């Protein structure tokens with residue numbers, strides 16, 4: 190009796206959450222999905238006529254190349270983010286409580302600053318004869334300005350810069366939960382420091398690493414404004430195409446189809462993550 | 476001597492301002508079962524960790540099989556540990572947990588399989604290979620931790636309160652099994668516990684530890700019957716420790732004057748002199764309570780009477796506030812709380828302590 194009541198109660202309390210989720214998450218996704226099978230109208234909006242054309246268009250070389258290029262950039266970005274973020278998160282978790290708090294603050298500061306302003310900071314740094322060139326030339330590493338702005342490396346740096354905090358936080362939260370006596374047990378059983386890392390620490394912090402990978406890889410397919418601002422129009426990503434189709438070409442159905450494909454890739458990634466780690470929440474998000 | 480397998484020489488260790496080990500020495504023979512017994516925080520785990528190489532001593536040396544291993548990494552020492560919380564790898568199944576050290580040593584697969592199933596048979600958990608540690612009960616995890624530690628055939632097996640988390644009946648059963656296992660394998664055990672009964676039942680020798688020092692290292696019988704210090708007497712034998720002044724010695728029996736009366740204590744191996752201040756220990760089961768009008772005995776007031784199992788525990792309060800606990804079989808007490816009494820004991824059941 191009491192149970193029934195309380196379940197009714199909790200249903201009543203959860204109802205707003207369900208309504209919110211349906212209204213602002215499920216419906217837009219369904220709308221986008223439906224949109225992706227419709228036709229672009231001659232002038233404005235869409236024609237309610239079923240077609241696979243949008244998906245077939247994606248297979249056209251220019252768009253397919255964009256997908257592949259985006260994918261490559263995302264892989265490169267993710268790799269760099271792992272190389273920088275994993276050790277960072279790992280050692281941060283091993284700091285004393287006082288220093289952990291300070292590092293956390295430093296990590297959080299950028300989140301409170303407008304991301305465009307931070308990107309313009311990079312423009313200033315990368316500009317020909319900007320601070321970076323000056324320093325490199327002063328140190329004699331380069332002889333003349335590198336003209337890094339509006340190049341591929343500039344985009345990569347911008348991406349890594351924007352995404353590495355997510356990896357750090359994800360790794361940090363799983364390393365912090367590590368039971369270090371397991372590492373001691375492994376050393377005790379004959380493992381060198383590296384073997385202990387490989388066979389115990391790494392597998393046990395894998396949930397953090399994998400969620401860091403998802404949190405890096407997924408956005409890096411779509412962070413069009415970084416490619417725009419730091420790459421000029423030399424680097425075109427799926428995100429740029431979606432934005433362009435939506436805002437300039439007004440081809441909503443095609444933009445929707447591109448977005449659906451991106452979402453599908455994301456879902457596959459998250460599904461794989463769950464399969465590997467048997468964990469349902471992404472580590473480090475909460 | 477050649478059959479000394481482990482030797483600690485003047486080991487000291489501090490954590491910040493806390494001086495945890497204060498220059499301890501220990502020699503352990505091959506195949507011996509040595510127990511470190513002491514209250515919480517006295518440095519038992521730290522000692523074990525220094526032997527394993529998981530902690531480095533500030534000074535002093537550790538020898539294994541005659542070799543100085545003081546500066547060797549844990550993986551280079553042929554010592555394995557059964558951790559207090561078992562520390563089984565949660566991401567590996569039971570087979571891989573036990574085979575962990577074999578894999579590192581590149582033992583081939585068939586051999587690995589054989590050794591693991593032998594080890595599982597030894598701890599009576601055949602067929603558990605595919606389970607994960609999370610699917611085992613506390614007692615089973617404990618056995619797996621032992622199996623994992625012995626497949627390496629270590630020179631010394633270190634066990635940190637391996638039975639601490641188990642309930643009493645399982646504890647008793649595991650004590651017997653562990654002891655049997657140790658005999659069977661012939662592996663040297665260094666065993667930590669703060670359960671004195673466990674220490675007395677299982678060990679070849681007990682090292683009683685207190686505040687980073689060994690108070691006494693001896694055979695359980697010796698620890699029990701001839702405690703060297705009042706701490707050992709009260710911690711291990713739950714003995715009562717009293718003090719007084721020797722009035723005279725005759726035929727190896729000292730007449731001791733205490734604040735509560737006169738009593739007699741066997742000198743045993745010690746020589747005591749007239750007017751010497753002495754401490755002596757006497758266990759509760761050797762104390763007899765008599766009426767207060769008896770001619771001999773020490774005066775006290777009954778302050779508590781209770782039953783533990785089929786034992787009667789009577790607490791006696793002395794004039795200076797100290798307490799003495801007397802135990803006897805039976806469930807009826809002739810005395811009631813508040814009653815004035817005298818208590819006596821045989822001279823042979825009391826021993827001098829703190830003589831050095």
Ligand SMILES: Nc1ncnc2c1ncn2[C@@H]1O[C@H](COP(=O)(O)OP(=O)(O)OP(=O)(O)O)[C@@H](O)[C@H]1O
Nearest residue numbers: 490493495513514515516517518519520521522669
């Ligand atoms: N890593 C450490 N840092 C600081 N102090 C420590 C550390 N390890 C142990 N200590 C201190 O050293 C003392 C001895 O600790 P140890 O773990 O050896 O005790 P123990 O005899 O095993 O106690 P217990 O029976 O409670 O397990 C304690 O006071 C403890 O607080």
Ligand SMILES: [Mg+2]
Nearest residue numbers: 519520521635
């Ligand atoms: Mg301990």
